Every structure is written in C-alpha cells, then in structure tokens.
Amino acid sequence: MTVEIGLETPDDVELIHRTNTVAFDGRTEEADLVDELREAGDLLLSLVARRDGEVIGHVAFSRLLIDTASGPVGGVALAPVGVLPGCQDEGVGSDLIRKGLAMLADREEQVVLVVGNPAYYDRFGFSSAVGKRYPSRHSGPHLMALVLGDPTTAPIGPVRYPEAFGLVN
Ligand SMILES: CC(C)(COP(=O)(O)OP(=O)(O)OC[C@H]1O[C@@H](n2cnc3c(N)ncnc32)[C@H](O)[C@@H]1OP(=O)(O)O)[C@@H](O)C(=O)NCCC(=O)NCCS
Structure with missing residues (x-):
C-alpha cells in the first residue's frame, strides 16, 4: 500500500499526538514535545506519513540557535520521529526523514x-x-549533525534548543 508523506494539517494534530504516544510505547513526552513546539511557534516542519488516509508516522523539525563567533544563526533539530509499531521496518521512518531533509x-x-x-x-x-x-x-555519543549545503560555510558553535526540549531531558 502506498505511503504518502505530507505537511501536517490542523486535523492531524490529535492523530500526531496519538501516533507518537503509541510509537514511544505509551510515553507522552515526545508527543507533548511536538505540541509544545507547535504552541511556541518553534515547529519548523512537521510531516505526517499516511497510508489509506490514516496517519501512521510523523517527524518534527524545530528551530534551534547556534551561537557562532559572529552571533546566533538558526539551525534545525530533528525530534521526534515515530512510526506506529505495526508499520515499522517498511521504510516509513526513512521516507519521513529523507523528505524532511530535502525540504529543509x-x-x-x-x-x-x-x-x-x-x-x-x-x-x-x-x-x-x-x-x-x-x-x-x-x-x-548520541548527538549527531548533518550539514546541508556547503560545509565550509556551515555555522559552528554551542547550541540553544527550544525551551520545549526541557520536556525530554
Ligand atoms: C525509529 C523509527 C522511527 C524508525 O522508523 P521505521 O519506519 O521503522 O524505520 P525504517 O523502516 O525507515 O528503517 C528500518 C531500519 O531502522 C532500524 N531501526 C529502527 N529503530 C531503530 C533504533 N531505535 N535504533 C537503531 N536502529 C533502528 C531497523 O533495525 C532497520 O534497520 P535496517 O534497515 O538496517 O534493517 C521507528 O522504529 C519508531 O517509531 N521507533 C519508536 C520511536 C523511536 O524510537 N523513535 C526514534 C527516536 S531517536
């Protein structure tokens, strides 16, 4: 069955919360993180994966700040990504992440x-x-970075995450 990746719509908000809660084994921290990021205006890109019209996966990208030598520059945090347990290992998480990175x-x-x-x-x-x-x-060891575009001009420096990330510390 085809999986479609698209931007979240207002109708998806509750389904995204539910999808992340189920994907994270009943924990609500990641689902709450998405809601807080959205409310704070820090959610840069939120993509859902749909199969037969049903939301089966989600990925969030939010705005963080990199304190470079010449001042703060915007960067992006990827978190969370979740796929319903019955739909895992079929490439849905990869599709969500790849599509999001291409859009960014x-x-x-x-x-x-x-x-x-x-x-x-x-x-x-x-x-x-x-x-x-x-x-x-x-x-x-679990912090990783991906530079999009020219690595010689990429901003480097300490990072400030959106406040909502305090939820998943
Ligand atoms: C992580 C997650 C989003 C991946 O989505 P998915 O659709 O199952 O992933 P894909 O089908 O694109 O990729 C499957 C591959 O990811 C690997 N994988 C899945 N979860 C992984 C994990 N937590 N750590 C390492 N590898 C993992 C699988 O072993 C498989 O590897 P292979 O391609 O070498 O066989 C999904 O498993 C999930 O929702 N997990 C629970 C929530 C979670 O842990 N989110 C990530 C937080 S960092």
Whole structure:
C-alpha cells in the first residue's frame, strides 16, 4: 500500500499526538514535545506519513540557535520521529526523514542536529564527529549533525534548543 508523506494539517494534530504516544510505547513526552513546539511557534516542519488516509508516522523539525563567533544563526533539530509499531521496518521512518531533509535543503537550512542511535541516523548522513562541533545540554555519543549545503560555510558553535526540549531531558 502506498505511503504518502505530507505537511501536517490542523486535523492531524490529535492523530500526531496519538501516533507518537503509541510509537514511544505509551510515553507522552515526545508527543507533548511536538505540541509544545507547535504552541511556541518553534515547529519548523512537521510531516505526517499516511497510508489509506490514516496517519501512521510523523517527524518534527524545530528551530534551534547556534551561537557562532559572529552571533546566533538558526539551525534545525530533528525530534521526534515515530512510526506506529505495526508499520515499522517498511521504510516509513526513512521516507519521513529523507523528505524532511530535502525540504529543509530547499529552504537553504544549513545544519540539522539529532539525538538518537547512530546505527539508524548514519544512513541519512548524520555524523557523531560533526555533532561534536555543536555542544549543548544534549552533547554525547548520541548527538549527531548533518550539514546541508556547503560545509565550509556551515555555522559552528554551542547550541540553544527550544525551551520545549526541557520536556525530554
Ligand atoms: C525509529 C523509527 C522511527 C524508525 O522508523 P521505521 O519506519 O521503522 O524505520 P525504517 O523502516 O525507515 O528503517 C528500518 C531500519 O531502522 C532500524 N531501526 C529502527 N529503530 C531503530 C533504533 N531505535 N535504533 C537503531 N536502529 C533502528 C531497523 O533495525 C532497520 O534497520 P535496517 O534497515 O538496517 O534493517 C521507528 O522504529 C519508531 O517509531 N521507533 C519508536 C520511536 C523511536 O524510537 N523513535 C526514534 C527516536 S531517536
């Protein structure tokens, strides 16, 4: 069955909350994070995956700030991404992430950070080594970065996450 990836609509908000809660095994922190980001105006891009019109997956990208030597520059945080358990391992999470990264590249975003398992995020080009250039309260082996566009001009520096990320600390 075909999976369609598209922008969230107002009708999707509750379904996104439910999808993330189920994907994260009943935890609501990630679902609440998406709601808080949306309410705070920090949600940069929110994509849903639909099969037969039903929401089966979701990914959120939000605005963070990179404190470069010449001042703060916008970057992007990828979090969370969730796919309903019955629909996992079919490429839906990858489709959501790849589509989101392509849309961010089109918008000339330069840096995307993610905290997660390198075994999963490596395939999209995220790197723990590059992640070390972006120290923050999420620093560690699970912090990875992907530079979109020209790496020689990418902003580098300490990172400030949106306040809502306090929910998942
Ligand atoms: C992580 C998640 C979004 C991946 O979505 P998906 O549609 O199942 O993933 P895909 O089909 O695109 O990719 C499947 C691959 O991801 C791997 N994978 C899935 N979850 C993983 C994890 N937590 N860590 C490492 N690898 C993982 C699978 O082993 C599989 O690997 P393979 O391609 O080498 O066989 C989904 O499993 C999910 O919702 N998990 C629960 C919520 C979660 O942990 N989100 C990520 C937080 S960082």
